[in-house]
Amino acid sequence: MNTAGIVMRLAWRNLWRNYRRTIIMLMAISIGAWAMIFMIAMLRGMVGDMIRDGINALPGVVQVHHPDYRDDPSVENLITMPSGEIESVFKEAQIQYFSPRVRVPAIVTSERASRGVTLVGVDPAKESLIQAVGSNIGEGRNLESVDDSGVVIGHRLANKLETSVGKRIVLMSQDRNNEVVDRGYRVIGLFTAKLPAQEEMFVFSGRTVVQKMLGIGDAVSEVAVSGPDYKLVEPLVQEVRQIFNGSEEVLSWQELDEYLSAMMGIIDGFVFVWIVVIFLALSFGLVNTLVMAIFERVREIGLMLALGMRPASILSQIIVESVFLLLIGLAIGNVLAYVTMLMLPAGIDISDLADGMELMGASDVLHPTINVKDIIIVNTFVLFLGVLASLSPAWKASRYEPVEAITKV
Amino acid sequence: MTAIRCINVCKTYHQGRDEIKALDHVDLAIDEGAFVCVSAPSGGGKTTLLNAIGGLDMPDSGEVWIGDTRIDQLNKGELAELRLRHIGFVFQAYNLIPVLTARENVEFVMEVRGVPSVERQKKSREILQEVGLEDLEGRRPAEMSGGQQQRVAVARAIVTDPSLVLADEPTANLDSKTSEGLMDLFAKLNKDHGTTFVISTHDRRVMAHARRLVKMLDGCIVEDIRQKGT
Amino acid sequence: MGITFRLAWRNLWRHPRRTWLTISAMIFSNAVLVFMMSLQLGTYELMIGNTLQFLTGHMQVQAPGFKDDMKMRQVVNDIDALAETLRDQLKLEDITPRSSGFALLSSDSRSYGAQILGVDPEYERRVSIIPSLVKQGRFLDTREAPEIVIGEVLARNLKADLGDEVTLLGSGRDGSFAAAVATVVGIFHSGITDLDRGIAEVPIGFFDDVFYMQGAGHSVVLITPGFWMIEPYKVRVEELIEDDVVVHDWDALQPGLKQAIQADLSGAMIIYTVLVILVAFSVMNTQLMSVLERTHEFGVVMSLGVKPARLGWLVILETTLMGLGGLCLGAAAGGLITLWFSYNGFSFPGMDQMAAQFNLPQRFFPQVTLLSLCLGPTIVFIGSLLSSGYPALRLFWLRPVEAMRTV
Structure with a gap:
């Protein structure tokens, strides 16, 4: 029996019978959908920024270290520099970007003050392939080669040391024999970073210069590896493990930064809870609307049953009506969310709360991120739960006894 | 050939603490092509009888036959199917689905039965012409008068060529002139299509149209008059 | 009071299912609000206390x-x-x-x-x-x-x-x-x-x-002896010190802390607002329905000389009754849920890392306070009352004769 056409037509026309009620319900659904999508986009944006900034702090979604380095990040726990051969292996594995670095704790001293910092010896040619901290030079110039003997420091650090481009600073660290070594460097550039703490923490110089100062030959502290997408990291870890297949520890950023990956998990959980809470708040109104709609139409439903329409068709008529309501509401909500995003193209400036966001590890500009997956989840979820919530009133309507229904005043 | 046969049918309702015997051992046989009026005062059991015949309501005991089918033992789905294919209904009020136009209301049963749209249109136009409403096919029930609404309901009842049309007080909400017109229409359709009509009423003018008059009181048939000619 | 109140009460129970559904929407939102606010306010206090106790002081x-x-x-x-x-x-x-x-x-x-x-x-x-x-x-x-x-x-x-x-x-x-x-x-x-x-x-x-x-x-x-005495002590200290030094209170010393709280709070505000709006729509819908289906009835009493304002108040009174039900039951439900967690603790996966970042323990024990218990439900209550304004106002446009004609 082909009743789809008439069921759809009845559902659609019934929807607009009490247009005020339908509009109120549509507003509720679209605000709910908007809130879901918008909040999720904000959260995703925040966490995405956190992760990008976190990874960019010293980029490399996968990092290779000496097994003891993470616990004891000293000059003793080094790995041998990937030689020319390994370089070609990286190319063969089509790994877009890798960079060996020396990274040791150090004290920086100017004429005026001392600070504890992390001295990073880099290969500018390799680092610049990715948007890294230190690549955003606000004043002076960047490092030019592995044996560039200048240093690039953050604006804030320069402030605190009361130094500036062209002045000399002294960096102190220890060599492999635990002798304190120091070396004078000229400040050649000042970088800006999204997170102020990074501006105070890192001091960059040419890798071979740092290696010479520390007397560690060719050895490096870490090799950072990046792929095209920070989310697709497992295959990259596997590839890098195969390249090194030695005693080195190869870890992804999730393993390196537990706070960030925990945040990812929390956000996923929160997205789910958020959808459910909003939906439940909505569902009372939805069920109420359907109950009312059915209550008003008891006699018609009785008539249709009396004329020989099957209960299943009555059930589907109510469900289809609810689906129409949900679909329109969702569509409006999606468009609203999209428009909201368009109105905030450059991101939301929350620099008033910058220090607080920094505590969370996020930057002061939020870039709401609409994720196709989230959109699909929100819409299917609301639709699915909405149909589920409509089942009970719809089932009740289809169980009416035609005689009682039709004679009901 | 017998179209309807009721054998010893009983039905009791509970209203609050009272028990109402709506049908009290009713026996009735109606021939094919008959034009029967069931008359009774309010609460006399005529609606219950029609509902039992139409498979809308189950008797407590007894047998109801439509043609060769005993319907008091069918399940809900089979009853729906029976109503859909063999019986046309005209109710006292709220006969039409408010969100559908006159023609869509007429087509409703055909559409549920899955009749192709071309055939539906052809038939519904013919019938609307027959009941004199060809100009109003696009109107919704709220835009029509009570008499027009009932005519649409009649058109819907007969459009599928049912063997039986049950009309429960079809004129209750109509003025006398419109009632006359509706009864004339019933009589004409009965003659032209050979459809069996069972009409419940307590309106004397309606009864005057019937060839057979079944009078009920307190759930029992008290009189069964066969009138000659019409 | 007497007759209007009785009318309002009986009208509510004409459609018990609808009334309960509307009250349930309030109860649900109120319970969520009470629980979340208790958790949040408690967390903030912990964040502040735990952070300041290491080095910062007041x-x-x-x-x-x-x-x-x-x-x-x-x-x-x-x-x-x-x-x-x-x-x-x-x-x-x-x-x-x-x-x-x-x-x-x-x-x-x-x-x-x-x-x-x-x-x-x-x-x-x-x-x-x-x-x-x-x-x-x-x-x-x-x-x-x-x-x-x-x-x-x-x-x-x-x-x-x-x-x-x-x-x-x-x-x-x-x-x-x-x-x-x-x-x-x-x-x-x-x-x-x-x-x-x-x-x-x-x-x-x-x-x-x-x-x-x-x-x-x-x-x-x-x-200082108490968190709430920081301000008066700061004023005293300012009087006592020379001009070449300054006094900073904790939120100047740890600006991140207060702003993290503000950032979290503004996110939470969106959530709360959306919940309140959704409940308000639910109430508006219910009250609009109840007004529309009584159009005929209202037409009759208006033709008897009852003023629209009085009927408007009736609608508002009905909403108030529903709202009070939602308020009490919702606050009670939220309070009980919070109370349960305040004994058993509350945690979620991944919380250890987050807790460490903000100097928090690994399990939260939210505390029911008068503020967290009343704030959310009161806002929901007010939102509901406001939303019934539209259906109530519609009564002023009602014409008795037309109203009586509608079925």
């Missing part, structure tokens, strides 16, 4: 600019005298002087940079919990001895143990080279990685010698 007296730049020469002169004066004048013992600088710490095999704090062992205990967090060895006990207490991670990184000597290398107040040797007497464990890795404490007198402080220090840290 307020600090510093040289202007030190808060941001932390330069060695931005000093408070005669810091001991200032601390003593404040103790006397405020009749408050929880006041301690502190000096701070950066140095490279070297053990036999390792060197790491750290922040070195010069502390007064006697008073530091009253202001900071670090002395009580010393898990191995002991805290400092004199003002002069060349002794040092370091964080657990720093100790591990330095491969330094109790009794080992570490060398401090840095620059003094005048920019000159500063160096000294100190014996590790204690290792503390705070659970906060930044502190455990980057903080070392030495006696303030010893610090003075090494960094040529000449009696100066960097900050005087105060803890």
Whole structure:
């Protein structure tokens, strides 16, 4: 029996019978959908920024270290520099970007003050392939080669040391024999970073210069590896493990930064809870609307049953009506969310709360991120739960006894 | 050939603490092509009888036959199917689905039965012409008068060529002139299509149209008059 | 009152299912609001308390600019005298002087940079919990001895143990080279990685010698008897100090903390607003339905001479009754849920890492407070009343004759 056409037509026309009620319900659904999508986009944006900034702090979604380095990040726990051969292996594995670095704790001293910092010896040619901290030079110039003997420091650090481009600073660290070594460097550039703490923490110089100062030959502290997408990291870890297949520890950023990956998990959980809470708040109104709609139409439903329409068709008529309501509401909500995003193209400036966001590890500009997956989840979820919530009133309507229904005043 | 046969049918309702015997051992046989009026005062059991015949309501005991089918033992789905294919209904009020136009209301049963749209249109136009409403096919029930609404309901009842049309007080909400017109229409359709009509009423003018008059009181048939000619 | 109230009450129960559904929407939202607010407010208090107890205290007296730049020469002169004066004048013992600088710490095999704090062992205990967090060895006990207490991670990184000597290398107040040797007497464990890795404490007198402080220090840290007394104490302190120093309260010293709370709060505000709006729509829908289906009835009573305003009040009264039901039941439900969690604790996967970032314990025990219990439900109640304004106002456009004609 082909009743789809008439069921759809009845559902659609019934929807607009009490247009005020339908509009109120549509507003509720679209605000709910908007809130879901918008909040999720904000959260995703925040966490995405956190992760990008976190990874960019010293980029490399996968990092290779000496097994003891993470616990004891000293000059003793080094790995041998990937030689020319390994370089070609990286190319063969089509790994877009890798960079060996020396990274040791150090004290920086100017004429005026001392600070504890992390001295990073880099290969500018390799680092610049990715948007890294230190690549955003606000004043002076960047490092030019592995044996560039200048240093690039953050604006804030320069402030605190009361130094500036062209002045000399002294960096102190220890060599492999635990002798304190120091070396004078000229400040050649000042970088800006999204997170102020990074501006105070890192001091960059040419890798071979740092290696010479520390007397560690060719050895490096870490090799950072990046792929095209920070989310697709497992295959990259596997590839890098195969390249090194030695005693080195190869870890992804999730393993390196537990706070960030925990945040990812929390956000996923929160997205789910958020959808459910909003939906439940909505569902009372939805069920109420359907109950009312059915209550008003008891006699018609009785008539249709009396004329020989099957209960299943009555059930589907109510469900289809609810689906129409949900679909329109969702569509409006999606468009609203999209428009909201368009109105905030450059991101939301929350620099008033910058220090607080920094505590969370996020930057002061939020870039709401609409994720196709989230959109699909929100819409299917609301639709699915909405149909589920409509089942009970719809089932009740289809169980009416035609005689009682039709004679009901 | 017998179209309807009721054998010893009983039905009791509970209203609050009272028990109402709506049908009290009713026996009735109606021939094919008959034009029967069931008359009774309010609460006399005529609606219950029609509902039992139409498979809308189950008797407590007894047998109801439509043609060769005993319907008091069918399940809900089979009853729906029976109503859909063999019986046309005209109710006292709220006969039409408010969100559908006159023609869509007429087509409703055909559409549920899955009749192709071309055939539906052809038939519904013919019938609307027959009941004199060809100009109003696009109107919704709220835009029509009570008499027009009932005519649409009649058109819907007969459009599928049912063997039986049950009309429960079809004129209750109509003025006398419109009632006359509706009864004339019933009589004409009965003659032209050979459809069996069972009409419940307590309106004397309606009864005057019937060839057979079944009078009920307190759930029992008290009189069964066969009138000659019409 | 009498008849209107009775009418309102009976009207509500004409459609018990609808009324209950609407009240359920309120109960649900109220319960969510109560629970979330209890959790949030409790969390904020913990975040503040836990963060301040390590080093920050409630307020600090510093040289202007030190808060941001932390330069060695931005000093408070005669810091001991200032601390003593404040103790006397405020009749408050929880006041301690502190000096701070950066140095490279070297053990036999390792060197790491750290922040070195010069502390007064006697008073530091009253202001900071670090002395009580010393898990191995002991805290400092004199003002002069060349002794040092370091964080657990720093100790591990330095491969330094109790009794080992570490060398401090840095620059003094005048920019000159500063160096000294100190014996590790204690290792503390705070659970906060930044502190455990980057903080070392030495006696303030010893610090003075090494960094040529000449009696100066960097900050005087105060803890007031209660969180709510910070403001009055700050005013007193401002009166007592000279012009060359300033006093900062905790939210100036830890701007991140307050802003993290604000950021979290503004996110939560969106959630709360959306919940309230959704409930309001639900109520508006219900009341609109109930007005529409009574059009005929309202037409009749209006033709009898009842004023639309009176009927409007009836609708508002019905909403109020529903709202009160939602308010009480919702607050009760939310309160009970919160109460259960306040005994059993609340946690979610991934919370350990987040908790560590914000100096929080690994399980939350939300507390039911009058504020968290009443705030959300009251807003929902007000939102519901406002939303019934539209259906109530519609009555003023109602014409009795037309109204009676509708079925």
